[in-house]
Amino acid sequence: MKHGEEKGSMLARLDWIFLFAVLALMGIGILFIYSASYRGDNEWMTELTRKQAVWAVAGLVAFALAVMTDYRQLADNAWWLFIVCLVLLVLVLFMGVKIYGSTRWLNLFGIQVQPSEFAKIGTLLVLAHYLSPPSRDMASAKTFFAVFGLMAIPFVLVLQQPDLGTALMLLPVTLALLFVGGVPLRYLVILGVIGLLLSPLGWYVLDDYQKERILVFLDPGRDPLGAGWNKIQSEIAVGSGGLGGKGYLMGTQNILGFLPRTVAPTDFIFSVIAEESGFAGAALVLGLYAVILGCGIRAAIRARDRLGRLLAAGITTSLFCHMFVNIAMTVGLAPITGLPLPLISYGGSFMISTMVGLGLVQSVYVRRIDR
Amino acid sequence: MKARNAPTTVLDDDLLRLRLMLLVFLLGIALLGAFLWRIQVANTGQYEVDLAKQSIRRVRLPGVRGCLYDRQGNVLAENRPAHGVALYLEELRQPGPLKRTVDHVESVVSNLSAIVQLSPEIDREAIRTHIRRRLPLPLVVWRELPEAALARLVESGLSVPGVDIYTQPVRVYPLGALACHAIGYVGRAEPAKVENEEESYHYYLPEMAGRAGVEKSMDDLLRGEAGGRLLRVDVSGYRRNDIGMRTPRRGHDLMLSLDAKIQQTAESILSDTAGSIVVIDPNNGDVIALASSPGYDLNQFIPGISSENWKTLNDDPNTPLLHRAIAGTYPPGSTFKMITALAGLVNGKARPEDVHHCPGYFRLGNVTFRCWLRSGHGPVNLEQAIEGSCNVYCFHVGLDSGIDAIANMARAFGMGDRTGIALDGEARGLVPDAAWKRRVYEDGWRDGDTCNVSIGQGALLATPLQMAVMTAALANGGIVYQPRLILGVRPEAGETFRTLDPVVVNRMLWDRKHLNIVRLGMKDVVMSPTGTGRTARIPGVVMAGKTGTAEFGRKDEKRRHAWMVAFAPFDAPRYAVAMLIDEGVSGGETAAPRMKLLMQALFPESQPAAVGGGAG
Numbered sequence: 011m012k013h014g015e016e017k018g019s020m021l022a023r024l025d026w027i028f029l030f031a032v033l034a035l036m037g038i039g040i041l042f043i044y045s046a047s048y049r050g051d052n053e054w055m056t057e058l059t060r061k062q063a064v065w066a067v068a069g070l071v072a073f074a075l076a077v078m079t080d081y082r083q084l085a086d087n088a089w090w091l092f093i094v095c096l097v098l099l100v101l102v103l104f105m106g107v108k109i110y111g112s113t114r115w116l117n118l119f120g121i122q123v124q125p126s127e128f129a130k131i132g133t134l135l136v137l138a139h140y141l142s143p144p145s146r147d148m149a150s151a152k153t154f155f156a157v158f159g160l161m162a163i164p165f166v167l168v169l170q171q172p173d174l175g176t177a178l179m180l181l182p183v184t185l186a187l188l189f190v191g192g193v194p195l196r197y198l199v200i201l202g203v204i205g206l207l208l209s210p211l212g213w214y215v216l217d218d219y220q221k222e223r224i225l226v227f228l229d230p231g232r233d234p235l236g237a238g239w240n241k242i243q244s245e246i247a248v249g250s251g252g253l254g255g256k257g258y259l260m261g262t263q264n265i266l267g268f269l270p271r272t273v274a275p276t277d278f279i280f281s282v283i284a285e286e287s288g289f290a291g292a293a294l295v296l297g298l299y300a301v302i303l304g305c306g307i308r309a310a311i312r313a314r315d316r317l318g319r320l321l322a323a324g325i326t327t328s329l330f331c332h333m334f335v336n337i338a339m340t341v342g343l344a345p346i347t348g349l350p351l352p353l354i355s356y357g358g359s360f361m362i363s364t365m366v367g368l369g370l371v372q373s374v375y376v377r378r379i380d381r
Numbered sequence: 382m383k384a385r386n387a388p389t390t391v392l393d394d395d396l397l398r399l400r401l402m403l404l405v406f407l408l409g410i411a412l413l414g415a416f417l418w419r420i421q422v423a424n425t426g427q428y429e430v431d432l433a434k435q436s437i438r439r440v441r442l443p444g445v446r447g448c449l450y451d452r453q454g455n456v457l458a459e460n461r462p463a464h465g466v467a468l469y470l471e472e473l474r475q476p477g478p479l480k481r482t483v484d485h486v487e488s489v490v491s492n493l494s495a496i497v498q499l500s501p502e503i504d505r506e507a508i509r510t511h512i513r514r515r516l517p518l519p520l521v522v523w524r525e526l527p528e529a530a531l532a533r534l535v536e537s538g539l540s541v542p543g544v545d546i547y548t549q550p551v552r553v554y555p556l557g558a559l560a561c562h563a564i565g566y567v568g569r570a571e572p573a574k575v576e577n578e579e580e581s582y583h584y585y586l587p588e589m590a591g592r593a594g595v596e597k598s599m600d601d602l603l604r605g606e607a608g609g610r611l612l613r614v615d616v617s618g619y620r621r622n623d624i625g626m627r628t629p630r631r632g633h634d635l636m637l638s639l640d641a642k643i644q645q646t647a648e649s650i651l652s653d654t655a656g657s658i659v660v661i662d663p664n665n666g667d668v669i670a671l672a673s674s675p676g677y678d679l680n681q682f683i684p685g686i687s688s689e690n691w692k693t694l695n696d697d698p699n700t701p702l703l704h705r706a707i708a709g710t711y712p713p714g715s716t717f718k719m720i721t722a723l724a725g726l727v728n729g730k731a732r733p734e735d736v737h738h739c740p741g742y743f744r745l746g747n748v749t750f751r752c753w754l755r756s757g758h759g760p761v762n763l764e765q766a767i768e769g770s771c772n773v774y775c776f777h778v779g780l781d782s783g784i785d786a787i788a789n790m791a792r793a794f795g796m797g798d799r800t801g802i803a804l805d806g807e808a809r810g811l812v813p814d815a816a817w818k819r820r821v822y823e824d825g826w827r828d829g830d831t832c833n834v835s836i837g838q839g840a841l842l843a844t845p846l847q848m849a850v851m852t853a854a855l856a857n858g859g860i861v862y863q864p865r866l867i868l869g870v871r872p873e874a875g876e877t878f879r880t881l882d883p884v885v886v887n888r889m890l891w892d893r894k895h896l897n898i899v900r901l902g903m904k905d906v907v908m909s910p911t912g913t914g915r916t917a918r919i920p921g922v923v924m925a926g927k928t929g930t931a932e933f934g935r936k937d938e939k940r941r942h943a944w945m946v947a948f949a950p951f952d953a954p955r956y957a958v959a960m961l962i963d964e965g966v967s968g969g970e971t972a973a974p975r976m977k978l979l980m981q982a983l984f985p986e987s988q989p990a991a992v993g994g995g996a997g
Contacts, residue, residue, distance in 0.1 A: 189398055190395060190398055190399060190402070245420065245428065246435075248417070248420055248421060249421060249425055249427065249429075249431075250425065250428040250429045250431075250432040251421050251425075252421060252422065252425045252429075253421065262436060262613065263432065265615075265621070266436050266613065266614070266615040266616055266621055267615050267617065268436065268615075268616045284417065288421060289418060293417065296410050296413055296414050296417075300406075300410050303403065303406045303407070303410075304403065304407075307399055307402060307403040307406075310399050311396060311400075316388070319395065319399075323402065326402075330406045334409050334410075334413065338416075341416050341420060342420075343413075343416055
């Protein structure tokens with residue numbers, strides 16, 4: 011073969027350390043979703059736990075399918091997939107289900123799905139596909155603008171829902187692709203400077219509740235019973251966890267309802283983990299993410315082609331950004347955003363899209379060249 | 382195909398960029414880890430404080446109040462359990478708006494009301510107030526249920542969750558009105574004012590504080606020490622569980638020097654009149670009886686006195702709330718004459734053998750002072766003057782001695798100041814002298830004033846307790862004791878009482894001769910056939926005493942306090958008594974027969990055989 015040998019079966023070539031870390035985080039997620047939804051009346055399993063377990067199995071199936079799918083064939087259909095994603099995003103705006111003031115869900119055959127989750131993968135795929143040909147001139151302004159133009163379509167559509175958090179996640183992924191793809195650094199620096207200069211204008215784009223979240227982040231005492239509540243209570247939960255935690259099912263912030271029941275299993279699942287298992291548990295979770303990120307970058311490094319490299323790097327960046335923003339929010343290091351914690355937070359669409367993405371990383375990895 | 386996807390090389394610039402990316406990721410994770418360390422390990426205490434502040438509530442638990450006993454061990458005040466019904470709102474809460482919980486609680490209350498067949502003590506507003514102010518605490522629907530209602534409730538199985546029997550201690554005075562002024566009563570305490578506590582509490586349970594009598598003056602000992610309970614509440618403020626408890630310390634039990642039986646006799650002697658009887662043991666100052674009439678039933682103050690009852694007590698012209706024994710001040714009249722005599726004897730201005738002639742009046746300038754015996758006593762010596770209560774003799778002695786000598790003697794007996802008995806609200810009385818008259822009337826002291834004071838009149842005022850202390854000192858040879866009302870204290874039930882030592886206020890350095898002549902005069906008052914107090918005599922007991930009739934009010938009204946002081950047995954006194962009848966004819970006529978009844982109770986062994994018992 012021209013590009014070296016692929017030795018052994020696909021199973022043997024799979025990154026088992028990576029998979030182990032993924033399974034561990036999924037297990038931790040189910041364990042603490044149980045704790046976050048536990049009401050002490052001796053139910054052996056809560057509704058949310060049961061559902062999350064189903065999503066985890068579905069996620070593993072999606073992961074396996076993604077590993078088996080040749081990412082190159084997938085990229086061949088990138089444009090079609092991208093268009094399907096965009097159509098779904100448009101459909102959401104017209105016939106989506108409205109929950110908590112924003113329209114993010116679409117009812118497909120009785121299951122509520124969140125098209126923006128899949129649009130992240132579709133966009134990543136189409137950008138990687140666009141950047142991968144050797145003929146692509148990374149130094150040309152045309153490439154640069156084309157990439158941002160492509161990204162802007164789903165960005166604007168997601169922003170309309172509105173889901174600022176998810177939309178913003180497209181930015182670092184796009185930048186990571188340009189960075190890894192070899193765009194001259196000066197382009198990125200100039201872009202960064204322009205972005206910084208324009209960011210104050212962003213204030214006028216924000217909704218009132220988003221402005222409030224930022225103000226609360228800067229001054230938590232501003233509205234302790236309203237917008238500031240989750241932030242304050244989450245910090246108390248994490249801080250009072252101490253070194254070893256209060257014990258499983260014993261987190262009082264969660265049990266007593268100070269950490270609201272509606273967000274404990276989803277956006278604030280890390281607070282529950284940190285309260286009940288302390289710094290030890292929180293550090294373990296961070297360590298497992300570090301393993302996945304390391305394995306993701308290794309997959310990018312050893313990818314047999316540019317497409318694989320871009321895909322692995324982009325997906326790893328997306329995972330890192332979700333993880334970082336979510337945990338930073340729960341410990342009070344960043345304003346409240348509606349971003350869940352990958353592999354752990356309760357939620358079906360996000361679980362499946364995450365697992366598809368991680369499966370694609372492995373799809374790249376199993377097709378690496380052993381040099 | 383190939384043109385669309387470039388193969389990679391290991392020497393790419395890409396590789397450096399990928400490693401840089403991983404570095405950024407790992408730095409991000411390290412940043413999160415460091416921040417977690419900061420808030421979870423380095424500053425965890427601060428968050429624990431915040432956590433406690435919002436989810437932990439301290440409830441103050443009052444100590445169980447100590448009991449009161451008389452010197453024989455009879456219970457004067459104790460606590461009995463009152464069984465009521467309380468609701469535990471954390472088990473009754475309803476999801477959704479607060480109104481639903483209030484509705485539900487209200488329906489539970491009306492169901493219970495149907496079961497016990499009593500209307501509830503709380504309404505919807507009370508439920509709302511409770512939820513707003515005291516949510517984690519049980520909501521008491523009935524403080525105390527009659528036995529039948531309680532039985533109905535228990536029979537119904539108490540199957541409603543969140544409903545339970547709620548037991549609280551309630552103060553009870555088994556002897557009702559007996560010694561009511563001395564014992565006193567309790568009332569609902571203002572928790573914040575209970576004491577200056579270092580720790581603050583979120584919630585206070587109802588607590589009793591002494592409002593009168595020993596209950597008030599000994600409140601510090603009786604109250605015990607408050608404990609506390611730590612509750613965990615959830616975000617809505619409902620109780621989740623108890624996480625800690627400091628048991629309150631029970632208050633001390635007190636043994637009073639009172640003897641309930643003698644107190645009972647004293648009160649029954651006064652049952653038809655307003656007045657006071659104080660019985661003191663002259664050997665140690667023990668207050669055996671401290672009666673003030675009229676009285677009132679202490680139990681009407683528990684748990685709180687009704688406003689009608691309070692109004693009745695306050696408006697009664699006989700002032701039942703006035704503790705006459707310690708707070709009523711009266712001119713002592715002739716019971717003061719021993720002090721006049723002693724003032725003369727001690728200062729050498731009078732001798733026992735001095736004889737003065739009493740024509741029935743005494744002229745001082747152009748003013749005539751009368752002896753109570755209009756016909757006059759004739760020539761009398763000191764002993765006879767006391768026996769016959771001769772005013773004229775006392776005028777002579779008083780004028781010879783001067784007001785300062787008399788006032789000093791009176792003060793040496795403790796008059797004009799509080800005795801220091803363990804009760805609040807004691808009156809000082811008044812021992813007038815020149816300085817006092819100048820201050821109050823801006824006028825000079827005259828011989829007429831001295832004459833008045835010599836026979837216990839004028840501005841002179843004393844409490845029955847002061848007169849009892851004086852009598853005790855005459856009985857015991859000159860030791861003035863502080864009246865001892867609290868005999869013993871015990872911190873724990875079951876232990877023995879730790880006795881408090883008697884307190885000597887003053888020791889008179891009298892010549893025995895002087896004291897004896899006064900005591901002999903007092904003996905004659907009762908024992909001589911002509912003594913003014915002879916009707917107080919009982920067979921088998923030699924006693925000494927002095928009657929007194931003090932005028933008060935407008936002169937033409939002729940209103941009189943009737944006094945008698947006495948001690949017995951004469952040779953080894955065991956009791957010293959002061960008796961005051963608010964309004965009477967005279968000491969001899971009004972007080973002496975009552976003194977006899979009292980003495981019969983004090984010396985039961987002296988009684989003649991019961992009727993019919995001595996046949997044959």
